[in-house]
Amino acid sequence: MDIVEFFQLSSGKWFSQRTNHHLNEQKTKVGRSDVVLELLDKADPEVIKLCEQHQINPELALCGARVTWNGFMDGETSKQAGTTVLVPIADPNQSNAGRLLRYMDSRGRISAAGQYTLGSDEVLTLTTDHNSMQMEERLWFASPNLRLRTTVLKRADGVSNASFCSEIRMGVTQAPEPAATAGNAQ
Secondary structure (H helix, E strand, O other): OOHHHHHHHHHEEEEEEEEEOOOOOOOOEEEEEEEEEEEEEOOOOOHHHHHOOOOOOHEEEEEEEEEEEEEEEEEOOOEEOOOOOOOEEEOOOHHHHHHHEEEOOOOEEEEEEEEEEEEEOOOOEEEEEOOEEEEEEEEEEEEEEEEEEEEEEEEEEEEEEEEEEEEEEOOOOOOOOOOOOOOOOO
């Protein structure tokens, strides 16, 4: 599997259950959200714009993905909603590794670049350093309709969070049946 195939397998609408562990405060919160991943062609204007923001030739983009989420954490009154665009750029010296460009439109606009690695075990690892924090996210499929995700967030001030998500596909879309033509109409 490569990164494009991983994104293709991830496309669709998912129900996500999350458990967050605030390690310094020894608090745990749970939450739920709907997550939609839409594949973008590498010629999509959002993909091109993100590449240009990072001064990367858009021709190097392998594909793109727009991820939207809408949910909440127990004990919080405000919803957690947002959108991010992801664009993988292959590393010419490594197979299944490269840069991952990310644009977030959630609680302010953030544009960041990180790294991705897709291991032989088909676990996708995303690492992003932004300002004073580092995030490592690992995603893998337990089955075609069950995806698992762990995230570790470390800030320079020593605050750390860890989370685990189980994501269940909320329906599999099927390709439309071919339209009947005059030659094969019954």
